[in-house]
Amino acid sequence: MYMKKRSLFLVAVLSLTLALGGVFGCGSKEPAAGSAPDKAKEGPAIKISSKTFTEAALLGTMTLQYMEELGYPVENKMGLGELAVIRPALTSGQIDLYWEYTGTGVLNLMEHEPVFDADESYKLIKDWDAKNGIAWLDYAPLNDTYGIVVRSDIAEKYNLKTTSDYVALVKKGEGLKFVGFPEWEGRADGLPAFEKVYDFKMPKNDYVNVAMGLNYETLANKKGDLALAFTTEPRIVTDKLVMLEDDKKAFPVYNAAPVVRQEIVDAYPTLAEDLKKLSSVLDTKTITELNMQVDVEKKSIEEVSTTFLKSKQLLK
Structure with missing residues (x-):
């Protein structure tokens, strides 16, 4: 069975840190200074988290910065842990949103055989998770497989x-x-x-x-x-x-998508469409280059995220 490959050995350690209150910057984050008063959205605070490896941290940070820009009340719960840690945190309400991979959902959560078509994989996990009160929003073109x-x-x-x-x-x-x-x-x-x-x-x-x-x-x-x-x-x-293009689809698909507790989606009717604007600009080539800026060029995740969002006019 395919598994997401990075930092799996951290699960045990991160489970302990979760019990102690989380890792990385887990404090509340108020709406951005200078935001227009009429821009702020009314509703429950949205606790945004991520897994710990570079790509996941980038996805989480971009989401946090972008949603803050749009006036959503957000809380920073970045870097919580890998699947064994972050999934229970989502289903229990300790966090409200993070990015997961369709292949991980299909293979590791559903314990389903590998799926090689992006739409089929997404529909399978989306329909399956709906009964758990978890919404899979539109997936990004990026395929980490x-x-x-x-x-x-x-x-x-x-x-x-x-x-x-x-x-x-x-x-x-x-x-x-x-x-x-x-x-x-x-x-x-x-x-x-x-x-x-x-x-x-x-x-x-x-x-x-x-x-x-x-x-x-x-x-x-x-x-x-x-x-x-x-x-x-x-x-x-x-x-x-x-x-090389996998033209006969020998490898399972792992498209990244925001996964959100359904009550948050219900509280914010514009959330799905807003996040679609972010996910739609994240393809495989783009995320690879962003990963490189962090891992090779040693730029901070926050800097890379900010620069990218501004380049796509998703952040002022």
């Missing part, structure tokens, strides 16, 4: 754009080194499923097994030509790698 990346020189040499392009080369006998992880090679929903969807067999001599995280170094050292990667990793940008 597995993908195949190629060194730019290899992509140019063979004119590689889709995964099918790569498979066609394998079937012709072209010896391209594919970098993967041991756990992915043996999993039913890993390499075997990938081979089945694309109707080919990975040559054993061309499969390079490395520990997760060493895939980029292996490509950089030219000990591999292609590699399994996560689609929103900053090194795709910094290393100038080419992400």
